[in-house]
Amino acid sequence: MTDRIVSWHASPSKPRYTPPAGAVDAHCHVFGPMAEFPFSPKAKYLPEDAGPDMLFALRDQLGFARNVIVQASCHGTNNAATLNGIARSNGKARGVAVVDPAISEAELAVLHEGGMRGIRFNFLKRLVDDAPKDKFLEVAARLPKGWHIVIYFEADILAELRPFIDALPVPVVVDHMGRPDVTQGPDGADMKAFRALLDSRDDIWFKATCPDRLDPAGDPWNAFADAVAPLVADYQDRVIWGTDWPHPNMETNIPDDGHLVDMIPRIAATAELQQKLLVTNPMRLYWPEEL
Ligand SMILES: O=C(O)/C=C(\CC(=O)C(=O)O)C(=O)O
Numbered sequence: 001m002t003d004r005i006v007s008w009h010a011s012p013s014k015p016r017y018t019p020p021a022g023a024v025d026a027h028c029h030v031f032g033p034m035a036e037f038p039f040s041p042k043a044k045y046l047p048e049d050a051g052p053d054m055l056f057a058l059r060d061q062l063g064f065a066r067n068v069i070v071q072a073s074c075h076g077t078n079n080a081a082t083l084n085g086i087a088r089s090n091g092k093a094r095g096v097a098v099v100d101p102a103i104s105e106a107e108l109a110v111l112h113e114g115g116m117r118g119i120r121f122n123f124l125k126r127l128v129d130d131a132p133k134d135k136f137l138e139v140a141a142r143l144p145k146g147w148h149i150v151i152y153f154e155a156d157i158l159a160e161l162r163p164f165i166d167a168l169p170v171p172v173v174v175d176h177m178g179r180p181d182v183t184q185g186p187d188g189a190d191m192k193a194f195r196a197l198l199d200s201r202d203d204i205w206f207k208a209t210c211p212d213r214l215d216p217a218g219d220p221w222n223a224f225a226d227a228v229a230p231l232v233a234d235y236q237d238r239v240i241w242g243t244d245w246p247h248p249n250m251e252t253n254i255p256d257d258g259h260l261v262d263m264i265p266r267i268a269a270t271a272e273l274q275q276k277l278l279v280t281n282p283m284r285l286y287w288p289e290e291l
Pocket of ligand 1 (some may be wrong): 029071072073074122127152177244247248250
């Protein structure tokens with residue numbers, strides 16, 4: 001791997017939609033800076049630096065108040081870059097870590113102190129070399145109190161993953177709804193399978209995120225809006241939203257972050273739904289002590 005890639009918009013537009021006060025961008029990442037926080041030798045992509053200063057400038061431009069920084073696979077299981085982002089946020093960011101399943105309780109406590117509130121299990125073969133379910137279940141059983149699991153998978157392995165997900169002992173948050181084919185529409189096979197998962201437990205949450213990854217027709221992502229709006233309405237107390245900035249691996253199809261924010265009223269039509277999606281729900285997961 002030689003060239004470092006840029007996967008984010010150089011000058012995103014100002015959104016027309018104004019998020020409610022206290023809105024949380026609950027899925028974003030930081031890359032580096034590499035000189036301070038080198039990428040993992042196992043990284044499947046090598047991005048340019050996209051550090052906390054850039055993230056917080058975008059947060060302010062888009063009208064958000066807080067971030068949840070999810071450890072990106074390019075940093076492996078060394079969470080230093082993500083912890084640095086949280087530390088520099090003045091309490092306005094928390095995070096989700098990726099850990100070696102053999103991590104000790106003492107190390108987990110350090111991550112909690114640094115603002116982490118969950119760990120992520122990534123099942124995308126293009127991003128990670130292995131995803132050992134037995135080891136994941138073992139570490140899931142000894143997380144700090146109040147933590148959850150973030151899980152990232154594609155729709156075609158949901159059936160195979162069901163016994164694993166069913167066995168997870170803490171709340172689960174599914175990245176990008178498990179990447180359904182949104183062109184199938186709101187009642188398509190992928191959405192039906194995902195609804196069945198949500199119906200199986202009331203502590204499975206999801207991120208109504210990434211129209212840019214899920215809708216092949218591109219901006220303005222009409223198929224995404226049609227497929228996702230009913231899901232948000234039907235499961236409104238366990239859905240959160242995020243930009244996914246700096247959009248890892250999207251260098252050939254970079255979304256305008258202002259346009260992503262303008263999707264919000266199209267998937268959550270009322271002020272009440274928007275308040276849950278952007279404030280109440282993410283606060284329950286990441287800053288419960290403030291509620
Ligand atoms: O940002 C995301 O959620 C999705 C990613 C990248 C990723 O998850 C990672 O690098 O850890 C993807 O589909 O390439």
